[in-house]
Amino acid sequence: MLNLEDVLANGLQHPEAGWNMGSFGAIAEFHHVGDEVPPQHSEPLTQVTARGGVRIERLEGVRPVAYETLSPRAHRWSQAVSLCLPEGDAMMHRRDVLTELGPDDEALRDDDRGAILFDMGLAQPQVDFCIRTNDKDLLAILRENAGRSLMEHGNPAMPAILKAHPHRVALTKIGRLEVFQMIGGPDTGGVSPEGPHTHVLPKLLRAGRTHSANTPIPEGWVPCAGFHPENPVFDRMGQDKDFNRKAFDAFQTLLQAWGPDDYLAAKANCWAALEKGQEPDGVAEPASRTGRAGLRNGLRQWRRLHADSALLDRWSVAFDASTMPDEAEDENPGH
Incomplete structure (x- = not known):
C-alpha cells in the first residue's frame, strides 16, 4: 500500500x-x-x-x-x-x-x-x-x-x-x-x-x-x-x-492506487483489445468524460509502449482523431 x-x-x-x-x-x-x-x-x-x-x-x-x-x-x-x-x-x-x-x-x-x-x-x-x-x-x-x-x-x-x-x-x-x-x-x-x-x-x-x-x-x-x-x-x-x-x-x-475507476477500466479495456488484435468496429466509446480520456490516453500510451501499427491507427482514427476542445487540458494552465 x-x-x-x-x-x-x-x-x-x-x-x-x-x-x-x-x-x-x-x-x-x-x-x-x-x-x-x-x-x-x-x-x-x-x-x-x-x-x-x-x-x-x-x-x-x-x-x-x-x-x-x-x-x-x-x-x-x-x-x-x-x-x-x-x-x-x-x-x-x-x-x-x-x-x-x-x-x-x-x-x-x-x-x-x-x-x-x-x-x-x-x-x-x-x-x-x-x-x-x-x-x-x-x-x-x-x-x-x-x-x-x-x-x-x-x-x-x-x-x-x-x-x-x-x-x-x-x-x-x-x-x-x-x-x-x-x-x-x-x-x-x-x-x-x-x-x-x-x-x-x-x-x-x-x-x-x-x-x-x-x-x-x-x-x-x-x-x-x-x-x-x-x-x-x-x-x-x-x-x-x-x-x-x-x-x-x-x-x-x-x-492504480489513487486513480478513477472508470478511467482505469477504459484504459485497461483498450489495452486488452489491442493485445488481442481486436478491431475498433462495434466498440462503444465510454459514456463518461473520464472514461473517454482513459480510452484516448490508453491509445497514446500504447503507441509509446508498442510503436506504430495499422491496427492502432484504426483505433486512433475511431476514437482519438480529434479531441474535443472542452475535454483537453492546457499543459501550461493558468487555472
Missing part, C-alpha cells in the same frame, strides 16, 4: 516534479529550473529555492486523486496527483476585498517573516491568494486601498502590485506555496518567468469553480494542492522528450 507522505517527500526531492496551489483562475506554481542546485533535503515536506518554495503542512484527512488528462497534442498526455479535502474542510476565508493580514510569521524563509501579508480579495473557495511585501511605497498604496476590490475600475493598487512585483503566497488548509519571482507581464516580456510563477485570470475567477471540469475530483471533495511527478513525454519547459519508461511506470503505480 502506498504511503502518501513518502510519495510526497520523494517528489519534493525530484528535480522534474512540480507543485501548485490555487483554484480555477488563481494558481501559484513551483518547480525547479536547470541552473539551480538539485533539490536538497530540508524540513519535512518542504522545498525552498531562491525563486520560490512549497510546504505541505497537513495530511490528516487528505485524499490523493491521481489522474491523467488529454493534451491538445495527440502524442501527449498530462498527469498529476491532487491532494483533496472534503468540501467543508477545504474552504478558506473567501475575502472579496484587499485585506491586510499583518506580518507573515509562517513564511518559508526567516528573512520574509517581518514582511506584511495582504489577501488580494479574490474570494476563491480553497485558497487565500495573497501578496507579501516590505516595500514602503507599495505598503502605503495597499493600505490606502484596503477594503476595495482589486478588480474595481480605477483602483491604483493593482497597477502598483504589477509594478512592484511583491511575493505571492497561496495559503490552503494543507499548506502554502510562495513565489519570489517577478509577476509575468510587461516587465517580463509578457511571459511568466521560468520556474515558480503565478497566474490570476479574472475570466476564470468569475466561474467560481474549484477546479477544471477535466480534473476527475470526486463529488464533495476539493483539490487543495497539486503534485506533478515527472512527465514521461515532455519536460518541465513543455518540450517533447524521448519516452521515459521509468517515469511512466512510476506514475502508473500512483494511478
